[in-house]
Amino acid sequence: MSEGTVYLVGSGPGDPELLTVKARRLLDEADVILHDKLPGPDILGEIPDSKREDVGKRAHGEGTSQQYINDRLVELAQEGKNVVRLKGGDSMVFGRGGEEMLYLADHGVDFEVVPAVTSAVAGPEVAGIPVTHRDHASSVTFVTGHEDPTKEESAVDWGALAASGGTIVVLMGVTRLPEYTEALVTAGMDPETPVALVERATWDAQKVATGTLETIVDARDAVGIEPPALTIIGDVAGTRERVADFLQNEPDT
Numbered sequence: 001m002s003e004g005t006v007y008l009v010g011s012g013p014g015d016p017e018l019l020t021v022k023a024r025r026l027l028d029e030a031d032v033i034l035h036d037k038l039p040g041p042d043i044l045g046e047i048p049d050s051k052r053e054d055v056g057k058r059a060h061g062e063g064t065s066q067q068y069i070n071d072r073l074v075e076l077a078q079e080g081k082n083v084v085r086l087k088g089g090d091s092m093v094f095g096r097g098g099e100e101m102l103y104l105a106d107h108g109v110d111f112e113v114v115p116a117v118t119s120a121v122a123g124p125e126v127a128g129i130p131v132t133h134r135d136h137a138s139s140v141t142f143v144t145g146h147e148d149p150t151k152e153e154s155a156v157d158w159g160a161l162a163a164s165g166g167t168i169v170v171l172m173g174v175t176r177l178p179e180y181t182e183a184l185v186t187a188g189m190d191p192e193t194p195v196a197l198v199e200r201a202t203w204d205a206q207k208v209a210t211g212t213l214e215t216i217v218d219a220r221d222a223v224g225i226e227p228p229a230l231t232i233i234g235d236v237a238g239t240r241e242r243v244a245d246f247l248q249n250e251p252d253t
């Protein structure tokens with residue numbers, strides 16, 4: 001039993017109203033909040049500087065950062081602090097929350113996991129795209145676009161995804177969009193498959209681009225989509241144009 005407790009808290013996609021009630025309470029009660037940039041300006045702007053520790057990659061440099069964060073969490077808990085580790089979306093969806101949880105357990109630190117709204121689901125839906133739909137997709141896969149799909153030992157089997165017939169949601173996939181859209185077409189997916197990109201979902205700066213596997217790279221560049229953004233691949237991406245006129249999640253489009 002450690003003296004303090006670490007709360008692994010997801011912030012949701014960025015709109016402060018999408019914080020859970022529990023996350024809000026823990027942020028209020030925390031002695032220290034370790035965060036990176038992904039929770040976004042609206043949520044981070046509410047954190048008093050006296051509680052804030054920015055542990056984003058840029059703050060500490062590559063290589064040292066995850067080890068630094070792990071050790072800092074342990075150290076603060078051992079000092080008896082009430083610590084919130086705040087992550088964008090849900091902390092265990094491509095968020096290294098799993099690694100931090102294991103590290104805390106290995107070091108005898110008490111922790112609590114606070115689930116949240118992941119951008120992987122919320123991002124598509126605020127753009128009018130359901131990740132599953134009875135007529136269009138009966139499965140959904142969340143995948144990282146961070147790695148190079150042309151490298152031999154790719155951890156992501158794009159061929160299997162192309163054959164799955166379900167929705168593919170790519171996180172961290174803005175830069176390598178050309179490589180994996182091509183990999184999917186090469187693996188036999190219809191080049192006309194609808195694709196959408198949703199940047200900064202639920203933030204004031206939310207942006208959306210749409211196209212097909214063949215045209216989405218041009219659409220990305222035309223709209224100027226930058227990270228953080230999600231790529232949604234599959235027939236469900238086509239629902240957006242059917243609802244866009246009535247969708248009130250994007251007041252300025």
Ligand code: SAH
Nearest residue numbers: 089090093095118119171172200201228229
């Ligand atoms: N734990 C997070 C994901 C972290 S990985 C979650 O559950 O949402 C970082 C990636 O998440 C980004 O590259 C982007 O693909 C996605 N992402 C997170 N927040 C986002 C947002 N508000 N809008 C669009 N993409 C977002």
